Structure formats: structure tokens, C-alpha cells
Amino acid sequence: MSARGSSPTIVDVAREAGVSIKTVSRVLNHEPGVHESTREQVLKVVEALRYRPKQSARSLAGGRSFLIGLLYYDPSAIFVGSVQQGATLRCRELGYHLVVESLHNDAPDLRQQIDRMVLALRPDGMILTPPLCDNPEVLAALRESGTPCVLMSPERDIRGVPSVRMDDVHAAEELTSLLIKLGHERIAFIKGPPDQSASAARYQGFVSAMRAHGLEPDLELVQPGDFSFASGRDAAQQLLSGPKPPTAVFASNDDMALGVLAAAHRLGLNVPAELSVVGFDDSPTAALVWPPLTTVRQPVAEMARTAVEMLVQGHRAEVPADDADLHKVLAHELIVRDSTRAR
Template structure:
């Protein structure tokens, strides 16, 4: 196949069109459309040839034309209500980059999870934007009113880290229970027995799942979970500070604290240092999420690396390529994806005073 001169469009001075791309690549307009929409069924050599012509011509498809032709808006919505800025930022970055690669646009909206008219807000949003799909982050992913509103509007959605998922729903998550078990097992292996846990808000599925993993590991080692060592938090830095003051004001203090996310763990770290405690010698601290700040503080935080960007990318792919995530195919579009996490062992954890323990290496799920 001979490719024509791709330096200029067929109409001097005019913006290149999909017809120009098709003619100069020697393919049909439909093939160009399939390449631009990342659809299957195009030979790799043909795909590369079309993309080269697109790049040479600097062709940019008009969103409105694509929308009318394919009955799609090429918009993906991301709905969030989460006090953790690091989580939202990571998810937004991953989703935006994957949308850009696929020629889509990402629309990010915040909804209050307890709003009485949240279903009506979703209905108005869908009616105005007509998105090709929605990504729901915690706790919206467990909000029945939101999910029903999207279902009624026939708008596909992907639930990110839901509490439970039915077989006909798409979801992406990590194994929070197992990850929390690993963190707790690490602390126990270092010699800690009096381990405190700082929970997240009750409406966040991850909070309960991570506590379940903590409790499971403690009981498996014959250690009791003392009620006074379990403190409530809300996934924010101030709640971690408050929980730490409660835990560290006791006559018999914990030797380690596991917080259900990094923001709270960093609050515990700040409170401990203000009280004159040495971390990790006097108090080991572990978190969850591996937020950017976890590796910027001193000592850097032992935590679980939750692949937020990868989770968001996967969620986008489930919406735009429902049968081709990770090059897999299935007879039905709904899928449940569980991505790997990594335990990051850093300087905020060590053996308690008077107890020697072997060095622990990072583990992958």
C-alpha cells in the first residue's frame, strides 16, 4: 500500500478532514473512525499507518461530529465526595490521562453523599452532559440512589472500591482486607502486640474492610482487639491528631498505630512528635494509600500503595472498551476488576523498645 503525501490536506489552507486521512492512508472512512475510537478489528499495520497520517496532517476530529455520528458524547463523568484530596487527585489524574489517550474528555463533579435530592442532581447532570459513562468513587459508589438514577438514565457506570457489587455491575478495587492484614502482620512480626487502629468514616466501605483485615490478623495471632485502642476518624488529618491524643493519653499506651488512611496516619505522626515521642522507637505508625505526603515527611510512612491512577484508568477502559480491558474479552460487558497493591515498608515502623526483630521487605499482592 502506497501512502500519499501527508504533508498537506487535499484542500489547500483548509483544516484536514477524516476524508483526507482516509484517502492518504488508503483506507475507508469507517476504518479511520475505528482507529480513532480505539475499536477492535483493525490490523496493527493499518492502525499505525492511519495514526501516522493523523499525526502528519495534525487532524483533530470535531467532538460534535463524532457525537452525532456515533450517538456518543465522548464525555466520561467522575463523581466524588471524599475528604482525602490525595485520593481524588490520584483518581482524577489517572482518569484524565486515559480519557485523553482515547479522545474523550473527563468531567469532574462533586456531590454531597447525604444530599436528599442527590438522585435528582444526578438526573439533571446526565440530562445536560449525556456522558458515555460515569465513575463513582467512595462513598458514592455505595449510594443506591445515585446508582439507580444512572441505571434509569441508561448511563453505564463503574464503581470504584464499593462495599459490595452485584454480578451485573462493573467495579474496580483492591483487596482492602488482605492489604490491612499484611500491614498488621508486619507490625506483629516486628514484635508489637498492643496495636491501635484508627478507623475511617462509617459510610466509607474501605474503613470497615480495613478494620476487618486488622482484626483478622490480630485474632489469627492470638492477640485481642481492645476497644479502647480502636478510635474513630474521618479520613482527615485533624481526626488523626484527635485520635492520637486519645490513644497516647492512656496510662498504658500502644506501641504501634495503624490508621486506615495516610491522612490520619500523618495526623498521628504529628501528634506523637508534638508530645515528644520518637517515631518509630517509641511508637510505630502505618497508614494506607501511599499518598504523596507519605514519602515526604520524616520518618517516611509505612503504608499500602493503592494504585489509584491505575484503578481510574481501568475504570475508564471499562466504559469505553467494555469487552477489551487488559486485552481480555468476555460475552458480557460488566466486570469486576481487582488490581494488585504493594506494601511499602519505610522508616515509621520498627521493633518496639527491647524487642529485636528481623528486617521486613516490601511485598506485592
């Protein structure tokens, strides 16, 4: 009876419950205007038969696929785990499913790959993570196909295109204030790559917190970086072997902070006794190194949940949301571990 291909259909349920298939459909889709006793009777049969409507049939007839797409390009795979955790959970609660596609941001046939997915599957919405959410080609392909999108942490918001993000400026301010409260004044900063807006935002937060505490950032202690381990290590090497080394280093992301740790180690500097280090992102590695990194956790899973909700609700919305509701900012979390200490 549970063999492949012989599962019950809506007709079976209708017959068993003594109603029409339309009424079964109404109950399953939570449509109003069904007598309570009828609803209960139908639900009972649905349960007994373990009936589940088939996505392909619903999709073909109703024009909704109950599929949410997730497009990503994440070689380091730091982001994608949490994104999916949040997205699949929320999808499940809402009766949707998540289809993922790993793309190369600079693939020559990117357009066709997206078309293939969109035209074949007709997902009801698409979640885009960096750097794909900032790729004009990707955005154009999706817009032309009429697929609703939500951008996760895009470089900058686009008018009319929903997005969800955290507040990098504010988080950087908090991290900086933490160091200042620990007594640090000579705080070095290692920047991210200039083509990513998070880099500027984090730097801005650093500067503003310094000034709020009456400190002027020493430009000699501000080094460029590119979010890689190596760039963090090299910047720290430079910083720490200078004449007036900093007592704390703010690296714009965890990978660079790990580089700082490596450089300090090589120079025989004890962290956190002689040098405090903070990162940004709360990467899986951040908790595993010695000492564990003080950092900021992006609410990645929550952002993904929110993205799913926006997509599903957007479908139902009569009136398009105004631009303020379109761009959501979620709360981050300061993670204080052992790489920071009072001086």
C-alpha cells in the same frame, strides 16, 4: 490554513486520496475489509492534512460521544489527582476524552446536575468515586439515563454494576504482620467511621493478622475514629496516656496517623524509637511528615485506568460480562517508611 474553522474534513481527505468518504471512515475506525494499499493511501493523506475527525460529528451520527464522565466529590482532593492521571492517560490511548464534574454529595439539585451532564453530553460511560458511588440517588439517575457506570472503591458491590477496588482486608493484614514481625505485640488500632465499609474491612484484617500470629487484640487498645486528623490525635492521646500504653499504633488512615504523630510529639514520645505508627492510603502528606509514614498505597491510578477500560470494552461487548468479571480487585502496595521500627 490552520486558522479556526478551516480545518480539513473527511471530504477533503476523501478527495485527496481518491476514495469515498465511507472508505476514509472505515480506515479511521479500524473497520475490516479495506485493501491494504487503500488504507495506506488514506492514512498518508490523513497525516499530510493533519486531519482529525470531529467529536461532535462522530457523536451525532454514530451515537457514541467518545467522552467518559468522571463524577467526584472530594473536598480533600487526595484521590482525584491520581484518578485523573490514570483515567486521562487510558482515555487518550483509547481515543476518548475525560469530562469531569465536581458535585456535592448532598446538593439538593444533584439529580438535575447529573441529568444536565448526561443529557447534554451523552458520555459513553461514567466513573464514580466515593462517596458518590454509594449515593443511591446518583446511581438511580444514571441507571435511568442508561449510562454505563463503573464504581471505584464502593462501600459494597452492587449486582450487575461494574466496580473496581483494592483488598482492604488483605492490606490491613500485611500492615499488621509487619508490626508483629518487628516485635510489637501491644498494637493499638484506631477505627474509621462505622458507616464506611473500609473501616470494618481494615479492622477485620487487623484482627485476623493478630490471631494468625497467636495474639489476641486488646479491646482497650481499640479506639473509635472518623478518618479525621483530630480524631486520630484524640484517640492517640487517650491510648498513650493510659497505664499500659501500646508500642505501636495502627491508624485506619493517614490523616489519623498524622494525628497520632502530633499527639506523640506533644507527649514527648519519639517516633519510631518509642512508638511505631502506620497509616493507610499513602496520602501526599504521608511522605512529607517527620518521620515519613509507613502506609498502604491504594492503586488509584490503576483503578481509574481499569475503570476506563471496562467502560470502553463494555460498549463493544456482545454478551454482558458475568458478575465475577464485573468486580475487579487490584493489587495494593505496602509502603514501608520510617515511622515503624523494631522494638
